[in-house]
Each structure stands twice: as C-alpha cells, then as structure tokens.
Amino acid sequence: MRNWVLKSTVLFLVLLIVSCSGLQTKRPTQSTSVPIVKQSEAILLTGAENTKSYLHLLKGKNVGIITNPSGLLTASNATNDTLPNGKIIAVRYFYKRDAQGNLQQYSQSIVDFLLESHIAVQKIYAPEHGFRGTADAGELIKDGKDTQTGLPIISLYGNNKKPKPEQLEGLDIMVFDLQDVGARFYTYISSLHYIMEACAENNIPLLVLDRPNPNGSIVDGPVLEKEHTSFVGMHPIPVLHGMTIGEYAQMINGEKWLKDGKQCELTVIPCLNYKRDMEYSLPVRPSPNLPNDQSINLYASLCFFEGTNVSVGRGTDLQFQIYGSPFLKNMRYEFTPEPNFGAKEPPHKGLKCFGEDLSKIEKVNRLELKWLLKAYANTEDKATFFNDFFTKLAGTQTLRQQIEAGDSEEAIRDSWKNGLEAFKKMRQPYLLY
Structure with missing residues (x-):
C-alpha cells in the first residue's frame, strides 16, 4: 500500500511539473490583451524605449x-531588469490583434x-x-x-x-x-x-x-x-x-x-x-521618399542628383534606388515619374527617363561618386546638368569644379582626406557608443 501511495505521489508531481511547464510556454488565449514579456540578453532599445x-x-x-x-516605440523597458553587465533580460513588447484575432507586435x-x-x-x-x-x-x-x-x-x-x-x-x-x-x-x-x-x-x-x-x-x-x-x-x-x-x-x-x-x-x-x-x-520610413533600408543606405550618394537635372526616382516606388533623366538616352533602364505619395510634382513628371536601377545592389559602405560621374559623362546636356542647389548639397564649389574638369573619383576622394581626419578628431569627445 505504501509503495502504491509513493508511486501515485511521484506520478502526480511529474504531471504537475509537466503541466506547469506547458503553462509557461503556452501561447496567449484570444482574450489576452496585455503586453507580453519576452526574454533577451541584448535587445536594442532606442532612447524613446529607454x-x-x-x-x-x-x-x-x-x-x-x-x-x-x-x-516610435516598438518596445518599452518599463518592466526591464538588468544584469550587472548591463544586459537586458526582460523587455515588454506592444501587441494587438489583427482581423483574424492573431497577436501582432505593433509600434506606438x-x-x-x-x-x-x-x-x-x-x-x-x-x-x-x-x-x-x-x-x-x-x-x-x-x-x-x-x-x-x-x-x-x-x-x-x-x-x-x-x-x-x-x-x-x-x-x-x-x-x-x-x-x-x-x-x-x-x-x-x-x-x-x-x-x-x-x-x-x-x-x-x-x-x-x-x-x-x-x-x-x-x-x-x-x-x-x-x-x-x-x-x-x-x-x-x-x-x-x-x-x-x-x-x-x-x-x-x-x-x-x-x-x-x-x-x-x-x-x-x-x-x-x-x-x-x-x-x-528602421521600423518606419523616416520621410516619405525613403521607403526602405536600400534607399536609406543610398540616400547620401544619390542626393547629389537633387542638384542636377537627374531624377532620383521621386514619383516612382523606387525613390533613392534609381536615377535617370531624359538626357541619358544611351542608358538602358527606363522609368517615368508620376505624382504619388511624397511627390506631387516629381522632376520630369510624365517624361521617360533613362538611367540605372540600384535597388538590388549590395549595401554601400562609403559615399559613392561613381553614379554621379557616370551620369555627367553620359548626359546629352552638360550645360544644364548642374543647378545652384548642387553647391549647397556638396557644401563646397570644389566638387562641381572637379567633376567638370574630369577629375577621377580617386583624386576627388583624396581631396577630402584632411578634412575628414580633422572632423573625426573634433567629434571624438561627443561619441556615446
């Protein structure tokens, strides 16, 4: 009898442990509406989420x-605990239900x-x-x-x-x-x-x-x-x-x-x-014409075109991922800008533009000049290629002069070295990361 009681007790405890374990991993029921706590040792939190x-x-x-x-906040660390090494071990995510009743993480x-x-x-x-x-x-x-x-x-x-x-x-x-x-x-x-x-x-x-x-x-x-x-x-x-x-x-x-x-x-x-x-x-586009990671990565390199007669894809779905103009007819890629979200009157509206599609290229790790130099070399209208806005974007008259003089990309980049080194020294005391 005692053995039977002992075995029954052990079996009950095993079942209880399994049951509790299952409760810990069980997905929330349809009535759940509170934030869910997830475990992570090093999740990135923005200042707003801090x-x-x-x-x-x-x-x-x-x-x-x-x-x-x-x-936006996509997570709140209002319930966070941290270890001595600073690693986060609990992050509260925001959730809501979609039309089918499924929990979806959302931003606030x-x-x-x-x-x-x-x-x-x-x-x-x-x-x-x-x-x-x-x-x-x-x-x-x-x-x-x-x-x-x-x-x-x-x-x-x-x-x-x-x-x-x-x-x-x-x-x-x-x-x-x-x-x-x-x-x-x-x-x-x-x-x-x-x-x-x-x-x-x-x-x-x-x-x-x-x-x-x-x-x-x-x-x-x-x-x-x-x-x-x-x-x-x-x-x-x-x-x-x-x-x-x-x-x-x-x-x-x-x-x-x-x-x-x-x-x-x-x-x-x-x-x-x-x-x-x-x-x-980024969890959301930071401005209307930067729709994705690719456009954000290429933005600085392609923005120089805003000071020229070349379109950067405003009025298309590939903003800052393509470039072209009616004056680059020997280039193969074609697009026609039309009014859309963030571009009510895009440059070259309704005109066929010829250029290049960069939407699938690998991420760049520097300011690229090759597309600007290529467009200038191939344009049929060098006289109106640049406008006054170009110098404001470049922050100097020298870049336009270098391009018009036919300087190589290497020579242009070499002219930046001293300024970049001085800037890196100046910014050092202000870096947080």
Missing part, C-alpha cells in the same frame, strides 16, 4: 515635443506613449514633412491641430524654422525625438540646431531621445565650408558624419555652433545595446 531613464524627468512638467512618424507613437504615461504634453512641433510625415520635401507645412490627440501643432518648416518665444510659452521642458539617417543635408539635424538655439535663448531644458544612425559606421564626403551654410548644411561636417542625433546634439553644444555661442541645457537619453557598426533596419 523609458526608465527619462519619464521621471517629465513628470509634473508641461512638455513640448518635436517629432513625426519616426518617433512617442506622443501617445507620453500621454498614456500621464505626461502633460502641451504642444507638438513639426519638422519638414510635417507631424504625420505626409508632406513633400520642401513643401510648406502649416500650423494646425492634431486630430487624434487634439494637441496644437506648430510648424518648424518654411519661414518658421525656429520656435518663437511666444510659441514656447508655458513649457517647462522640450523633448526631441526624430529618426536621422546620418547625412548632413537631411534636415532633421538642422531642426535640431534651431530647437537647441530656441531652448538656450528661452531657458528651456532639452531632452533628446537618441536613435541609431542606420549609416553610423560611415564618415565620408567633403566637409562643408562656412560660406555655403544653408538649411541643408549648417555645420562644418562631412556629408556622412557617422553620429547619432544625440551625439550630434552634444557636438552642436560643445562646439558652440548656436547663435552667439550659446549652449542649451541638454540631456541625451542613450540607446541601450547599440553599436554604431551594427545593422539597423
């Missing part, structure tokens, strides 16, 4: 925020997250392309009200690139959360400059939520010369600077590039488990 480092800094304060659709706007966290967001400031990110490059953005939150939206593009004192009234702190792509002429870092300047002049602390640079391992291109400063190039840096937007904010402050050498009260919330040479795929 919530424990900044939510307490915003509690009880009136907050302004400059952001757009790139200001930084504005929605702050409001749900009972942060008193008062105003949204919108950079180029607007808060919802649907405006064309260069399109005038108007002030308004966000239909989803009811918050006022103040445009920081067009004639009002820098917030006026009256537009900052009532704020205790400003938050900056935009996804940069690491190129000098990508205007989000110019908006950063003006936000920092306005904050410095009005004694408002600035909190920058850092994000990875998808081109963070590349430092390349001509360094901007002061006389060619514009909104597409405000500082003496190369085309590809290899810094995160948080690091860049520290450099703006440290080098005293703001008006009258002012410095703002700056706090950068770092990414966790980020290295600048790691692969990073």
Whole structure:
C-alpha cells in the first residue's frame, strides 16, 4: 500500500511539473490583451524605449515635443531588469490583434506613449514633412491641430524654422525625438540646431531621445565650408558624419555652433545595446521618399542628383534606388515619374527617363561618386546638368569644379582626406557608443 501511495505521489508531481511547464510556454488565449514579456540578453532599445531613464524627468512638467512618424516605440523597458553587465533580460513588447484575432507586435507613437504615461504634453512641433510625415520635401507645412490627440501643432518648416518665444510659452521642458539617417543635408539635424538655439535663448531644458544612425559606421564626403551654410548644411561636417542625433546634439553644444555661442541645457537619453557598426533596419520610413533600408543606405550618394537635372526616382516606388533623366538616352533602364505619395510634382513628371536601377545592389559602405560621374559623362546636356542647389548639397564649389574638369573619383576622394581626419578628431569627445 505504501509503495502504491509513493508511486501515485511521484506520478502526480511529474504531471504537475509537466503541466506547469506547458503553462509557461503556452501561447496567449484570444482574450489576452496585455503586453507580453519576452526574454533577451541584448535587445536594442532606442532612447524613446529607454523609458526608465527619462519619464521621471517629465513628470509634473508641461512638455513640448518635436517629432513625426519616426518617433516610435516598438518596445518599452518599463518592466526591464538588468544584469550587472548591463544586459537586458526582460523587455515588454506592444501587441494587438489583427482581423483574424492573431497577436501582432505593433509600434506606438512617442506622443501617445507620453500621454498614456500621464505626461502633460502641451504642444507638438513639426519638422519638414510635417507631424504625420505626409508632406513633400520642401513643401510648406502649416500650423494646425492634431486630430487624434487634439494637441496644437506648430510648424518648424518654411519661414518658421525656429520656435518663437511666444510659441514656447508655458513649457517647462522640450523633448526631441526624430529618426536621422546620418547625412548632413537631411534636415532633421538642422531642426535640431534651431530647437537647441530656441531652448538656450528661452531657458528651456532639452531632452533628446537618441536613435541609431542606420549609416553610423560611415564618415565620408567633403566637409562643408562656412560660406555655403544653408538649411541643408549648417555645420562644418562631412556629408556622412557617422553620429547619432544625440551625439550630434552634444557636438552642436560643445562646439558652440548656436547663435552667439550659446549652449542649451541638454540631456541625451542613450540607446541601450547599440553599436554604431551594427545593422539597423528602421521600423518606419523616416520621410516619405525613403521607403526602405536600400534607399536609406543610398540616400547620401544619390542626393547629389537633387542638384542636377537627374531624377532620383521621386514619383516612382523606387525613390533613392534609381536615377535617370531624359538626357541619358544611351542608358538602358527606363522609368517615368508620376505624382504619388511624397511627390506631387516629381522632376520630369510624365517624361521617360533613362538611367540605372540600384535597388538590388549590395549595401554601400562609403559615399559613392561613381553614379554621379557616370551620369555627367553620359548626359546629352552638360550645360544644364548642374543647378545652384548642387553647391549647397556638396557644401563646397570644389566638387562641381572637379567633376567638370574630369577629375577621377580617386583624386576627388583624396581631396577630402584632411578634412575628414580633422572632423573625426573634433567629434571624438561627443561619441556615446
């Protein structure tokens, strides 16, 4: 009898262990609506997702925020624990159900997250392309009200690139959360400059939520010369600077590039488990005409075409992955730009363009000049190939002069070396990763 009881007890315990083990791995039922905890030793978290480092800094304060659709959280570390070596062991993901009832991971706007966290967001400031990110490059953005939150939206593009004192009234702190792509002429870092300047002049602390640079391992291109400063190039840096937007904010402050050498009260919330040479795929397009990783990788190299009579694919589904013009008829690839999302009036609208498809090439690891040189060599209209915008993009007159003189790519690249070495030394104190 005792043996039978003992065997029954052992069997019961085994079944209980198996049952509990099954419960631990069981998928959530259809009624589950709470976030799911997953285990990971080194998941990358953006500054926005590094919530424990900044939510307490915003509690009880009136907050302004400059952001757009790139200001996303795909995970929150509000429930994270960390080991002594800094490795994350628990990350809470956001989930919702699709039409079939299946759980799908989803993203949440930084504005929605702050409001749900009972942060008193008062105003949204919108950079180029607007808060919802649907405006064309260069399109005038108007002030308004966000239909989803009811918050006022103040445009920081067009004639009002820098917030006026009256537009900052009532704020205790400003938050900056935009996804940069690491190129000098990508205007989000110019908006950063003006936000920092306005904050410095009005004694408002600035909190920058850092994000990875998808081109963070590349430092390349001509360094901007002061006389060619514009909104597409405000500082003496190369085309590809290899810094995160948080690091860049520290450099703006440290080098005293703001008006009258002012410095703002700056706090950068770092990414966790980020290295600048790691692969990073953006969860959403950072602007309307950068739809995928390939376009983001090629952006700096192909953007020079914006200062020429060559299209970079605006008005197609391959923006910044193809190039061409009606004047390159000896090239085989063909496309015809038509109005679409982010390009209401694309260059060469309705005209057949001839050029090259780069959508399937391997990732580039430097600023490539070969396509620009090839297009100039093959154009039927060299007289109008360049326009005045080219010098603003290049940050120097020298590049155009070198191309028109027929200099080799190697000779052109060699002329950048001293400037690049000086820049790398200058940026070193501001690097976080």
